[in-house]
Amino acid sequence: MLEEKPEPSTPTAPAPPPALLLRPRREPFEYGLLPISKLIFSDGILTLGPVKEKLLQASPDGRVSETQLAEALQIPPDYACLTIDTLASVLPADPDPNAGADVHDLILFLYIQTYKRLLPRTHKDSAAVADVWPSTSAFDGYLSALSPLQLVRSNSRRFIPSQSDEEAHQLSYLQKHMANIIALLAEPVEGEGDESLVLTSERFEHLGFLIQFGEKGCEGIPLSQATPFFANSDPDMPAAPVPAAQVHDWVSQHITAALEHNAEKAMAKENGPTADLDVTMADAFLNQTRPQSNSSQSGTSMHTTCAYSRSQSFVEGFSKASVVKQTCDIKGHSLKVLNCHDSVIYILAPLRYATVYGCSDTTIVLGAIGKAVRIEHCERVQVITAAKRICIANCRECIFFLGVNQQPLIVGDNHKLQVAPYNTFYAQLEEHMAQIGVVPTVNRWDEPLVLGMVDPHDSLSHPAGVSDAQAESATRLDPDLFTNFLIPNWYGSESPQSTKYNPFPLPEIYLSSQRKKYSILNDVQQALRDIEIEENKKRELACALHVHFKDWLYASGNIRQLYCLQGD
Template identity: 25%
Template structure:
């Protein structure tokens, strides 16, 4: 959660996770009244690790509390933590060689992957208005505006001066907080506080105690320009303002033609380089600017402003294996001459600092491009010859430090893939152009982006920050996540548990929301590690965020008569034996009524006193109808894909 008065944040640790292998067994898992056996997912052993960062689950209207809080907190506080076997990345910067020619700086990926919403920002987030906000907050330092910006002050600025709706103002405030390091206990505590509120006024009273770093928040608001649609750039072919800017029926082997700026590290670097002067000027004290809000040759940048830049930039030095926040490098004694820092004034020369930044900004060594180019190819527990040879799955977890882990999956076709291992823990995951696939990622994840997938099902472990879908058709997603957002989707179904309102951006058609309806043995353990609780849960209260329309007819809530629980067809160690938080009463009632019908039918058959031959004939008829149903619903393909291939084509999950 954002900083609370008198609160303090702690360093987070990441969990030990179980590596699984799928063993041979046909499963008769179906969605409906029929139950089936689950094939074993053999335990391969535990890998030592540390727990991951967590996210603050908060949302809109209050809902009832739950005893699950105490269970999650207990799980979290009784975990055993182990150190990484890798060398540490964060140590004392002054112990390393500070040869200025060896300094490498790059733009961090997470502020764009998680922080930049995949929708054009409000027009009032332009540089002109942000400069006015920057000057205004400094004049209101005693009123909760600077150096930390309280929710009540931001609400006043956003609603009173920028004319934004309060829900939109809270959205950006909360999204920024999802980038801030918090312990799982702090996140769970905030969820409990909000769940115990009985009115909107009580919720607002609790929010008024929250604050964020003012200068970093200004940078965050400016980064929303990443997805701004520009008619000028449209004329030269960079983009075109279409609500559904994607290929309607991409082939699984087709090369991608559209760029996802949130995951494109070249776009991140270009954005910062193109707007570096504006970003620096946004952080300047008012007296360092002209009347038109521009810098002068003698402008000085405060130490606090340089610390704020660490929100976007980090780096390292030659022959070092450590990653440092930007301000630690800029303030290092051997680099003062280059970075423009003065020990006397405790400030930086604006032009020296800008020149130093431009001279040393380079590509992100842990970004998507590096992952695709030199990342480690993953081996999965299921891999069938022929149908999955085209699949491309890579990760950088063997070289990347915590918070930089990345997994990219592309072109998985007609296959079931399942994984739960340390490779996935805390990773940013991108799933791209998958078709007729069933993918299970049963580990705590940092963020997930699913793009241009069709006719597929994704079952995810708890997602600490953002789960985003773009350009998908006929996709089902089952997940516990801090935030869900969707754009340009058609016919997709979302079974989710989320403490924030789902975000519906532009270009969506026939979206269905439904309650989270599955579990696996380590689910509550993973939720505790990520700070995600069972309440509040706003799966049924989406927020339409698009300029062209606020029409709520774009989505529906799944009718109870269409609801079935989902059985994850693997076994693993753990304590979770039921759906966390249970089901809403109307859906639980629908399941009970269906179960009652089954019992009545079974009783009718039993009382019919059929002969042995009649029972055999009746069994054949039922099985034929069952197989016919499997084929018509597409479940036959999923069951077939769960059969372990021949030993020669099997690879262990790694």
């Protein structure tokens, strides 16, 4: 008779599953870098250590106001406000807007201002690269001679670093600087001096600003619960502080494991096709196409395109197309629109972050964005968005129809930008705005804040021989050119709570212009009704109007929008 084996007991402090890899939080690196020289401390801990102590002395509760920050760093009040607002937009959780910034979060935010997006390795095929790019990498700083459109339309899209490339570089940066970062969070043991630094569980949690544990698209687990020294500690009886050196060793081991994992994936991809969700965005597509009813034109359809990669969705590479994404099409809280040309993109969903990069001659509607929008290296795009904040970098001849709660930030080398008030709505807009906290009664669309022309964090914006000169600002759109933008109601999801009008009040000058246009339109319509001509002449007139309208639809490219409307 076989002896029964006792059931294994459940451990009280289980280690995290081996499948959970350490990941960098992308948001601070993608949306949290400000080109303000006084925020960039190149010597790291030597300067930031005294800054931290100065801030803690000024604010015993550990929360820093805009005034205290401006005084400590000797920066203008509007820069201090921008710094605290930007930090709030990239924190893992929503902070209390009236409580100021946590000192330790702020110090980490200031530390990573030294991050520069330089690709850590050159491309293998240097001859092929030289044939297309004037350098071996899109991050090397030699592409500034190209316009945004030339940059993204070159034949070398594959040389633009992928999400995996960027994540690997963020990990490498953290690996290099983690000892300093942990030292800034640590505190000396009483009576033993700075040589013996320890980290409490509370201080350790601040590292969650920069790193997280999680598998693919999940939000991850609390950082302290992933550690062997803080896991399952009782809030009423916190775990004892841990030596900073021990914490550094543990974090470094996980960063090394994550880098090795990324390298293995990259090698597997080079050796053959793999099921990799973190490959280049162009390779990550999952296409779903719904043909329009009543459309006789071949090749005209409305696309709902989903490309997912760890809590992000992508819309990439569309040309002469209409693209629609609703809430059900979005995975995660972040979306990127990349390399789209001569198209109309509708993102009708609540999101925390959105990026538009390398697009041209395209209209992009971004529903409701609760944290930040970044528009970069675009030409002749129209962006319509309701958002907490927006940053515009290195764009040309673009128009932005904005409903924004914070000042639009303009950085880099921009030309002929225009801003205008928000000009559209869709049925779920106000519901989406309420979900992510965009306030319709506050719209600072016409208060752009302009920083320097050279962004130290983006080597693509470094024009040769140009110093940190003042960047070009944006002008207000002529009210006579302001029009409402119609979003078709494809899915018929109307309800008593549906948004019926633009939720952002229009300034009087734009409202008057609209009324004037409506009046002229009504007069023309009435004149056509009242005209006294023979019936056959009326038919000829209607036919001529239809022909001219059809010619305009084809010439302007708006014929695609007509096909979309047919699906309504």
